[in-house]
Amino acid sequence: MFRRPRVFGALAGAGVILLALLAAPAGAQPSAGAPPDRGVYTVPAGNAAARTAVAGSGVDVLGTRDGTMTVVATPAQARSLRAQGFRLGQVGDFDAMLAERSGPPRAAAAAAEFPPGDEAYHTYAEMTEALRAAQRAYPGLARLSSVGRSYEGRELYLIKISDNVDRDEAEPEVLFTCNQHAREHLTTEMCLHLVQRFTARYATDATVRQLVDSREIYVLPQVNPDGSEYDIAGGRYKGWRKNRQGSGTDPNRNWDYRWGCCGGSSGNPRSDTYRGTAPFSAPETRAVANFVNSRVVGGSQQITAHIDFHTYSELVLWPYGYTYADTAPGMNAEQARRFADIGRRMAATNGYTPQQSSDLYITDGSVNDWMWGVHGILSYTFEMYPRTSSGLSGFYPPASVIPRETARNDAAVDVLLRAAGGA
Known part of the structure; x- marks a missing residue:
C-alpha cells in the first residue's frame, strides 16, 4: 500500500554488500591530503560521565556501543578531546564518507530525492x-x-x-x-x-x-x-x-x-x-x-x-x-x-x-x-x-x-x- 514502483532492482537483494560499502576505510583522508574539516572518530568512553564529557564538547555524536562513541569532530574539537585524555581513532573524513555513501552525482537530481539505491525510503x-x-x-x-x-x-x-x-x-x-x-x-x-x-x-x-x-x-x-x-x-x-x-x-x-x-x-x-x-x-x-x-x-x-x-x-x-x-x-x-x-x-x-x-x-x-x-x-x-x-x-x-x-x-x-x- 505504501510503495510506489522503485528502480533499485537487484540492489535490494544486495544489502550485505551495500552495507559493507557504507564505511570509508580506516584512516581515509581527504583527497588533497590536508587535515579534514570534519573527521569521523571513535572515542573509547567507558562510563556515562566520560561519554557526557565527550558529548558536551560540541562534537556530533553519531552512535554509542559497548563503551565506544563514534563522533564527528572539527580539528579543534579533536585536539580538545585529546587534551582531556581521550584517545581518538580516525575513521575517515565526514564529507568524503557522505559523498561515497551518496554515490555519483546525478545529472538532474530531484529537489528532494534519495540517492540511487535508496528510493524505497519516503520523501x-x-x-x-x-x-x-x-x-x-x-x-x-x-x-x-x-x-x-x-x-x-x-x-x-x-x-x-x-x-x-x-x-x-x-x-x-x-x-x-x-x-x-x-x-x-x-x-x-x-x-x-x-x-x-x-x-x-x-x-x-x-x-x-x-x-x-x-x-x-x-x-x-x-x-x-x-x-x-x-x-x-x-x-x-x-x-x-x-x-x-x-x-x-x-x-x-x-x-x-x-x-x-x-x-x-x-x-x-x-x-x-x-x-x-x-x-x-x-x-x-x-x-x-x-x-x-x-x-x-x-x-x-x-x-x-x-x-x-x-x-x-x-x-x-x-x-x-x-x-x-x-x-x-x-x-x-x-x-x-x-x-x-x-x-x-x-x-x-x-x-x-x-x-x-x-x-x-x-x-x-x-x-x-x-x-x-x-x-x-x-x-x-x-x-x-x-x-x-x-x-x-x-x-x-x-x-x-x-x-x-x-x-x-x-x-x-x-x-x-x-x-x-x-x-
Missing part, C-alpha cells in the same frame, strides 16, 4: 501520499490531520488509528513520533510501517484488531520534515541533524523540561545539540507539545504511552536523561521500576539493549523527560538499527533492510500498547 511528498492513501483505503480506521507547521511551512501530519476513529473514546491513547533528527530516515519508515500494520492487517490479524479496538493510536512520521528534506536535497546525503531554523536547532534538546539545565545540550548555534534560544523555540517541538497538551481532557492526560524512534545503536531508553539518578523529583522508585520493567520487556522482543537514558550520557530538554515530567506519560526512545557502525552507515542503511528492521519492533510496540492500559 516528504511520498510520506504524505502514503498517509492520505491509508485514510482513503480505511476511512473507518484512519483519520489524517496536522498538529501544525514546520519552520519552512510543511504540515506536521498526524494520523489517528482506532476502530471508531471519528469519536473521542474513553480508551488509552498512545503516540508514536519519528524523525526528530533529520538524517534518521529509517524512523519515518518505522512510523509508516505502524500505520500500514494497524490498518491493512486489522481485518485479518487478531492481535492488531484487539489493540486497535481498545486503544487510540496516533502516529506522527516526521517531526522534522524540513531537516529531512534538506538532508537528501539533490539526491546527496548531508548528515544533517537539526531543523532548518537559522543555523538549526536540535529538536530533541528543545523541550521544556529541565531545558539547558545539566550539560546535556549546547548553547552554541553551530553545535549539533544546540538547544535553541528558549524552550519550544523550534516550531516543530512546540506544535507537537501543543497537541499533547490538548489531550488533557477533564484534567486527565489521555495519552498514556509514547515511543520516539531514532537511529542508531539498537537501544531502548527511558527517563530521566538529565540526571544519573534513578529517582528524582517526579520519578519515585516504583515508577522507575515500572519504566525499567516495560523497557526490558520490549527489549526482550527486538534484541535491543535496555537502559535509562542517562546511562548513555546526560541529555537535557529531551522529549522523553518532558513527556514524563510534565504529563506522566510512559515515554521511551528506541534507537533503531544498526547496532554498531564505523561511521555514517548507521544513519543511511540500505533500503533493503526497511521491511525487516521495522517489523522487528512489532512485538515491542504491542508490549507498550498493552502497558498503556496498565498491563
Whole structure:
C-alpha cells in the first residue's frame, strides 16, 4: 500500500554488500591530503560521565556501543578531546564518507530525492501520499490531520488509528513520533510501517484488531520534515541533524523540561545539540507539545504511552536523561521500576539493549523527560538499527533492510500498547 514502483532492482537483494560499502576505510583522508574539516572518530568512553564529557564538547555524536562513541569532530574539537585524555581513532573524513555513501552525482537530481539505491525510503511528498492513501483505503480506521507547521511551512501530519476513529473514546491513547533528527530516515519508515500494520492487517490479524479496538493510536512520521528534506536535497546525503531554523536547532534538546539545565545540550548555534534560544523555540517541538497538551481532557492526560524512534545503536531508553539518578523529583522508585520493567520487556522482543537514558550520557530538554515530567506519560526512545557502525552507515542503511528492521519492533510496540492500559 505504501510503495510506489522503485528502480533499485537487484540492489535490494544486495544489502550485505551495500552495507559493507557504507564505511570509508580506516584512516581515509581527504583527497588533497590536508587535515579534514570534519573527521569521523571513535572515542573509547567507558562510563556515562566520560561519554557526557565527550558529548558536551560540541562534537556530533553519531552512535554509542559497548563503551565506544563514534563522533564527528572539527580539528579543534579533536585536539580538545585529546587534551582531556581521550584517545581518538580516525575513521575517515565526514564529507568524503557522505559523498561515497551518496554515490555519483546525478545529472538532474530531484529537489528532494534519495540517492540511487535508496528510493524505497519516503520523501516528504511520498510520506504524505502514503498517509492520505491509508485514510482513503480505511476511512473507518484512519483519520489524517496536522498538529501544525514546520519552520519552512510543511504540515506536521498526524494520523489517528482506532476502530471508531471519528469519536473521542474513553480508551488509552498512545503516540508514536519519528524523525526528530533529520538524517534518521529509517524512523519515518518505522512510523509508516505502524500505520500500514494497524490498518491493512486489522481485518485479518487478531492481535492488531484487539489493540486497535481498545486503544487510540496516533502516529506522527516526521517531526522534522524540513531537516529531512534538506538532508537528501539533490539526491546527496548531508548528515544533517537539526531543523532548518537559522543555523538549526536540535529538536530533541528543545523541550521544556529541565531545558539547558545539566550539560546535556549546547548553547552554541553551530553545535549539533544546540538547544535553541528558549524552550519550544523550534516550531516543530512546540506544535507537537501543543497537541499533547490538548489531550488533557477533564484534567486527565489521555495519552498514556509514547515511543520516539531514532537511529542508531539498537537501544531502548527511558527517563530521566538529565540526571544519573534513578529517582528524582517526579520519578519515585516504583515508577522507575515500572519504566525499567516495560523497557526490558520490549527489549526482550527486538534484541535491543535496555537502559535509562542517562546511562548513555546526560541529555537535557529531551522529549522523553518532558513527556514524563510534565504529563506522566510512559515515554521511551528506541534507537533503531544498526547496532554498531564505523561511521555514517548507521544513519543511511540500505533500503533493503526497511521491511525487516521495522517489523522487528512489532512485538515491542504491542508490549507498550498493552502497558498503556496498565498491563
